[in-house]
Amino acid sequence: MDNFSYYTPTLYEFGRGTEEKVGMLTFLTGASKVMLVYGSKYAKNNGLVDRIANSLLTIGIDYVELGGVRPNPTDELVYEGIRLGRAKKIDGLLAIGGGSVIDTAKAIAAGIPYKGDFWDFFTGKSQVSEALPVGVVLTIPGSGSEGSGNCVITKADTAVKLSLRTDSILRPRFAILNPEMTFTLSAYQTAVGIVDMMTHILERYFTTTPRVEVTDRLAEGLLMALIAEAPRALTDPTDYQARANIEWAGTLAHNGLVGCGRREDWVSHFMEHEISAMYPDIAHGAGLAVVVPAWMAYMAHHKPSKVAQLGRRIFGIDARDDRTAAIETVASLRAFFGAVLRMPLSFKALGVDDPDIDAMVERLHANKGEVIGGYYKLKADDTRQIYELMLDPAQVAARQAGRKSEPEPAPDREAEPEPEAEAAMA
Amino acid sequence: MDNFSYYTPTLYEFGRGTEEKVGMLTFLTGASKVMLVYGSKYAKNNGLVDRIANSLLTIGIDYVELGGVRPNPTDELVYEGIRLGRAKKIDGLLAIGGGSVIDTAKAIAAGIPYKGDFWDFFTGKSQVSEALPVGVVLTIPGSGSEGSGNCVITKADTAVKLSLRTDSILRPRFAILNPEMTFTLSAYQTAVGIVDMMTHILERYFTTTPRVEVTDRLAEGLLMALIAEAPRALTDPTDYQARANIEWAGTLAHNGLVGCGRREDWVSHFMEHEISAMYPDIAHGAGLAVVVPAWMAYMAHHKPSKVAQLGRRIFGIDARDDRTAAIETVASLRAFFGAVLRMPLSFKALGVDDPDIDAMVERLHANKGEVIGGYYKLKADDTRQIYELMLDPAQVAARQAGRKSEPEPAPDREAEPEPEAEAAMA
Numbered sequence: 001m002d003n004f005s006y007y008t009p010t011l012y013e014f015g016r017g018t019e020e021k022v023g024m025l026t027f028l029t030g031a032s033k034v035m036l037v038y039g040s041k042y043a044k045n046n047g048l049v050d051r052i053a054n055s056l057l058t059i060g061i062d063y064v065e066l067g068g069v070r071p072n073p074t075d076e077l078v079y080e081g082i083r084l085g086r087a088k089k090i091d092g093l094l095a096i097g098g099g100s101v102i103d104t105a106k107a108i109a110a111g112i113p114y115k116g117d118f119w120d121f122f123t124g125k126s127q128v129s130e131a132l133p134v135g136v137v138l139t140i141p142g143s144g145s146e147g148s149g150n151c152v153i154t155k156a157d158t159a160v161k162l163s164l165r166t167d168s169i170l171r172p173r174f175a176i177l178n179p180e181m182t183f184t185l186s187a188y189q190t191a192v193g194i195v196d197m198m199t200h201i202l203e204r205y206f207t208t209t210p211r212v213e214v215t216d217r218l219a220e221g222l223l224m225a226l227i228a229e230a231p232r233a234l235t236d237p238t239d240y241q242a243r244a245n246i247e248w249a250g251t252l253a254h255n256g257l258v259g260c261g262r263r264e265d266w267v268s269h270f271m272e273h274e275i276s277a278m279y280p281d282i283a284h285g286a287g288l289a290v291v292v293p294a295w296m297a298y299m300a301h302h303k304p305s306k307v308a309q310l311g312r313r314i315f316g317i318d319a320r321d322d323r324t325a326a327i328e329t330v331a332s333l334r335a336f337f338g339a340v341l342r343m344p345l346s347f348k349a350l351g352v353d354d355p356d357i358d359a360m361v362e363r364l365h366a367n368k369g370e371v372i373g374g375y376y377k378l379k380a381d382d383t384r385q386i387y388e389l390m391l392d393p394a395q396v397a398a399r400q401a402g403r404k405s406e407p408e409p410a411p412d413r414e415a416e417p418e419p420e421a422e423a424a425m426a
Numbered sequence: 427m428d429n430f431s432y433y434t435p436t437l438y439e440f441g442r443g444t445e446e447k448v449g450m451l452t453f454l455t456g457a458s459k460v461m462l463v464y465g466s467k468y469a470k471n472n473g474l475v476d477r478i479a480n481s482l483l484t485i486g487i488d489y490v491e492l493g494g495v496r497p498n499p500t501d502e503l504v505y506e507g508i509r510l511g512r513a514k515k516i517d518g519l520l521a522i523g524g525g526s527v528i529d530t531a532k533a534i535a536a537g538i539p540y541k542g543d544f545w546d547f548f549t550g551k552s553q554v555s556e557a558l559p560v561g562v563v564l565t566i567p568g569s570g571s572e573g574s575g576n577c578v579i580t581k582a583d584t585a586v587k588l589s590l591r592t593d594s595i596l597r598p599r600f601a602i603l604n605p606e607m608t609f610t611l612s613a614y615q616t617a618v619g620i621v622d623m624m625t626h627i628l629e630r631y632f633t634t635t636p637r638v639e640v641t642d643r644l645a646e647g648l649l650m651a652l653i654a655e656a657p658r659a660l661t662d663p664t665d666y667q668a669r670a671n672i673e674w675a676g677t678l679a680h681n682g683l684v685g686c687g688r689r690e691d692w693v694s695h696f697m698e699h700e701i702s703a704m705y706p707d708i709a710h711g712a713g714l715a716v717v718v719p720a721w722m723a724y725m726a727h728h729k730p731s732k733v734a735q736l737g738r739r740i741f742g743i744d745a746r747d748d749r750t751a752a753i754e755t756v757a758s759l760r761a762f763f764g765a766v767l768r769m770p771l772s773f774k775a776l777g778v779d780d781p782d783i784d785a786m787v788e789r790l791h792a793n794k795g796e797v798i799g800g801y802y803k804l805k806a807d808d809t810r811q812i813y814e815l816m817l818d819p820a821q822v823a824a825r826q827a828g829r830k831s832e833p834e835p836a837p838d839r840e841a842e843p844e845p846e847a848e849a850a851m852a
Contacts, residue, residue, distance in 0.1 A: 001440075001441075001667060001670040001671060001674070002441065003441025003442060003443075004438075004440050004441065005437065005438065006437070006438040006440065007436075007437040007438070008434060008435075009433075009434075009435040011431065011432070011433040012431065012433070013431055014429060014432065014687065015427075015429025210667070211668075211670075211671065212671075213654055213655055213671045214647075214648065214671045214674050214678070217646075217648065217650050218647045218648070220647060221640075221643030221644045222640065222643065222644070224643050225639040225640040228639055241427060241636070241637035242637075244427040244687070245427060245637065245638075245639045245640045248427070248640050248686065248687065252640070252644075257683075260440070261670070261674065
């Protein structure tokens, strides 16, 4: 266990009807005029934004609106929000939505009091020392942004997606979590949220810090709860208890709890960011469902110990040697993502027939450094192999045929498809 | 899952050397003159109090001292602290010690700004609406008071021990947790702390709230981590990693995390409070090591379901029917408390040869109501049987012999000892 500071001053109001407290909670942040930030559909259409606006007015809090946040939110709306917020002299923000909405609100909250360009915070040129208070009414669980001090924004002109991590200054002051608001999420939206939550846990789980039994057990517990509750929410989208357990697990997955005292490893997120930067229609969670098992399969062959521990503890795998246990763990995780969550498991299933892996690898290391990863150090040759593990068998075959054709014209381009994508690793 | 509010604005500074931050952290609470509260031995003798006092002076924070807090802290020192604090015009408190010290500091923090008698908060006559900031340097883990809004004080003249629970106003502003400070704890002190932690988890675990998978899994995870790390700390008291995992588990056991969204059941604590009120030399954790398995054994016969779940998940018990699994769970827990932690498992082992069970039952229900308990409702007849389960076989035999003698003079008082204390339940 490493030394750590842990400070989570977010008030969570969890359960049915908790959105009725939004006026009082906003008042308690000291704000008198807030910006309501929301997406393009759900929150406005179903009247939630108007209900919240009314409850603010009732308590004497004025507001302005900034709608239209889209998935993978960009700097453009942040700049617009900063201009609007300064012009209207707001002193707080209220995010009504999921991660994209919350992250946009956080970036605006940090940008308004800052004299320079808010993007400085993301490039590391400057640090956030001041921010307006942000409150959250969560409608899409998964990002964990409602309880974290982090935020991810994409630079629209270059498609560079960067994360900003703060200890606590960007943590929301309060987060209202009513699981009923998630009843209308589609099976797909529910599933991508669950993959995102599981990845937030796994990227903290895989660490080189020894003797982290407490946080290992907490991480495994959250994963087991998600694995148990996911099929219930998918079978009955209005199963309140399943929705509630999933939503709370999603907050705890990312508020720092399972990262206390350990080095973390965000390689799967970084690798996925390059995919969704290049193919912006891919949902973050869907991309992760492809990346995480591929990364883990590579680990099963290069550093299987913690993969094996994970599988033994959460899937009940009893193989005695670590490599076998790790391979079975990857198979179990893939089965859960594929058969239960109905998530894509390959580039092809993501709709990317011919992924530009060279470009992904190049951008990944240009953005994150020559050597990346905590649990296991990865260079370009490693990350290339991991991306190749995301190809489905037909894609592997097509590439092998293509590669053969370069040095010598191939007499037969229809190579036998390999039975498993992992064969690409050999 | 029930609705809940969860707000934990305590900054945890965890690890080696973190006590060096005490000056800055105290400064950040806004305090300019604090009361240093500590016990009778450890913190003063080893120079910790003086080191902290010096680091406060360096940063320009003045202080007064209040030493001599004892286990099962009483109202007398709280009154003294309130008088001293008002006279010296302190504006903050720093507790250097374990639960007794922290609870004394919290009661003083609430008492100083209150016009009435601070005991009003404990009797429910008044609620805490204001308190001075409290910081903690933890030297004895177990109570969890460093992260909780609760505090337990005993009225010296009546031996009534009452708990005060607040949402967040009495949560420490910061808690400094350096596992090295726990190296000098004896095996006994270490063990009673671990039993206290486990009980904080178990009394939240046993609930009637359905579908609490997330918090169940977190609770089980913390228990498994404690069970794994305890023997390591007992074998090598300077095993930093074992001490660190135990200390952090102890904080999470009681800061509300595993109670979110569920009704809790504090019957074991209530039953133990009556034992230690009557026999004040008994350490709280040692009393709990006797009470908890007895309560759980009673549940194994009356409501085994959750006991069985616990044992299946943390001890790997595979008995198919709940009652058998529950009985095996109790046996496993007793084995851990007895063989690993070397804790007492009966009144006799606690040094109480002839416990006044009638008086305990009467006081328990007088203090807590005719029907107590959440997971399973207990009346006086039930709690009497649970107390009787804490008798060791020789004590059971002696009592049976004694009882027989009342209606008719017994020819032979040496009844055969029952093989198991549980036989008293039959």
